[in-house]
Amino acid sequence: MKTVGIIAEFNPFHNGHKYLIEESKKRTGADYCIVVMSGDFVQRGFPAVTDKFTRAISALNSGADLVLELPSYYSLGSAEYFAGGAVSLLNKLGAVDYLCFGSESENLYILSDIATTLNEESDSFKRNIKENTKNGSSYAASRENAVISELCASKSSLYDSDKKDEIKKALTLPNSILAIEYLRALQKTDSKLSPVLIKRIGENYHSENISNYSSATAIRKSIIKTEAGNPSLPCTVKNTMPEDAFDLLNDRLQKGEYLREEILDKLLYYKLLQNKNNLTQFLDVNESLSNKICKKLDNYGKFSDFCDILKSKDLSYTRISRSLMHILLDIRADNMQMYKTDGFTSFIRILAQKKSSSPLLANIGENSEIPMLNRLKDAEKLLDPLSIQLFNENLAASKIYNLICNRKNIGEFSLKPIIM
Numbered sequence: 001m002k003t004v005g006i007i008a009e010f011n012p013f014h015n016g017h018k019y020l021i022e023e024s025k026k027r028t029g030a031d032y033c034i035v036v037m038s039g040d041f042v043q044r045g046f047p048a049v050t051d052k053f054t055r056a057i058s059a060l061n062s063g064a065d066l067v068l069e070l071p072s073y074y075s076l077g078s079a080e081y082f083a084g085g086a087v088s089l090l091n092k093l094g095a096v097d098y099l100c101f102g103s104e105s106e107n108l109y110i111l112s113d114i115a116t117t118l119n120e121e122s123d124s125f126k127r128n129i130k131e132n133t134k135n136g137s138s139y140a141a142s143r144e145n146a147v148i149s150e151l152c153a154s155k156s157s158l159y160d161s162d163k164k165d166e167i168k169k170a171l172t173l174p175n176s177i178l179a180i181e182y183l184r185a186l187q188k189t190d191s192k193l194s195p196v197l198i199k200r201i202g203e204n205y206h207s208e209n210i211s212n213y214s215s216a217t218a219i220r221k222s223i224i225k226t227e228a229g230n231p232s233l234p235c236t237v238k239n240t241m242p243e244d245a246f247d248l249l250n251d252r253l254q255k256g257e258y259l260r261e262e263i264l265d266k267l268l269y270y271k272l273l274q275n276k277n278n279l280t281q282f283l284d285v286n287e288s289l290s291n292k293i294c295k296k297l298d299n300y301g302k303f304s305d306f307c308d309i310l311k312s313k314d315l316s317y318t319r320i321s322r323s324l325m326h327i328l329l330d331i332r333a334d335n336m337q338m339y340k341t342d343g344f345t346s347f348i349r350i351l352a353q354k355k356s357s358s359p360l361l362a363n364i365g366e367n368s369e370i371p372m373l374n375r376l377k378d379a380e381k382l383l384d385p386l387s388i389q390l391f392n393e394n395l396a397a398s399k400i401y402n403l404i405c406n407r408k409n410i411g412e413f414s415l416k417p418i419i420m
Contacts, residue, residue, distance in 0.1 A: 004030035004098040007086040013058035014241040021063040024100035038075035040401035045321025056352035058245040065357040072397040083181035088344035094367030103179040115183035174205040214240040348372040352418035
């Protein structure tokens with residue numbers, strides 16, 4: 001039995017995601033595909049546009065066999081935490097042979113070399129970053145320069161000017177950045193999972209063009225533009241995703257369960273006012289950002305506008321958005337450090353599975369290092385204290401999600417895995 005793992009958000013599920021699942025199985029010859037999927041909140045620092053079960057169903061319909069939830073602490077984290085939490089979960093299942101991921105770069109060797117360089121952090125590497133930032137370069141630009149310098153010094157025969165351009169792209173393009181972090185996580189854990197790279201097809205990550213292979217960004221933008229006057233998906237979106245995924249998404253939109261960006265405006269403002277004297281306790285909020293938030297708080301109007309006000313050369317919109325979501329959901333730096341030190345604390349929560357995945361589940365049951373929560377109410381009996389803490393924090397985040405997406409009476413304990 002061979003199993004491939006995929007880490008995803010499916011926000012929303014589209015043709016590119018279906019291609020990734022199908023191609024992953026095809027290239028690895030895997031019998032089963034496990035998806036570790038962000039639950040209620042996603043890495044760009046925002047709630048998922050539709051609930052996790054809707055997205056999990058779409059994944060099963062397009063070739064996945066088992067969908068597991070990635071807790072909000074990791075799904076809302078930086079690329080390092082997102083990848084670290086998800087790879088750790090796949091490792092601990094004891095039943096996965098491959099990790100498959102998309103990337104704008106086609107060169108797995110370059111991505112692996114970059115990952116090794118970042119993990120090793122040699123003295124010359126750290127010195128290079130320090131000198132460049134001291135001279136006014138942003139941290140991202142300084143790190144890019146340091147990686148290129150290290151690789152060219154150690155493998156000068158392999159890294160000519162063309163390869164330098166590839167390195168630069170790999171360190172700046174979204175999917176390649178995540179691919180590097182997956183590889184870093186595999187290296188750090190001495191993982192048995194074999195990495196398999198699949199070239200991203202269609203529009204780029206930030207493109208807003210609508211086509212057969214549109215980005216999730218384009219689909220979300222297209223829906224937002226038409227939502228106010230028409231509670232149905234625009235026809236142009238239909239060709240961007242599998243038919244069943246389109247129908248599910250359209251159903252959620254008509255029920256008012258598709259999340260709009262302004263949904264967080266007042267809730268976040270209240271949370272900022274409540275904690276304005278102690279913001280550094282939250283993940284990714286250093287003293288400088290805390291001071292900036294407090295200074296600009298009187299200018300707060302909308303969530304998105306406040307992110308624009310706070311962003312700078314060293315702080316991207318997404319980084320700001322994630323930080324604000326950490327404040328809103330009470331995601332604390334000290335807790336994340338505990339989970340990281342523990343090897344990224346985790347547990348198995350199934351969101352959706354195929355009936356035909358029984359042999360896979362049996363394999364996980366025999367080999368997993370972490371408990372499987374077939375019933376959430378069993379958590380107290382099965383999880384250790386640190387895992388219980390993460391479990392409860394994830395439930396608290398889910399309660400907020402269910403509240404803001406018009407599902408007020410939904411409790412997580414009543415939500416059972418989807419079986420198809």
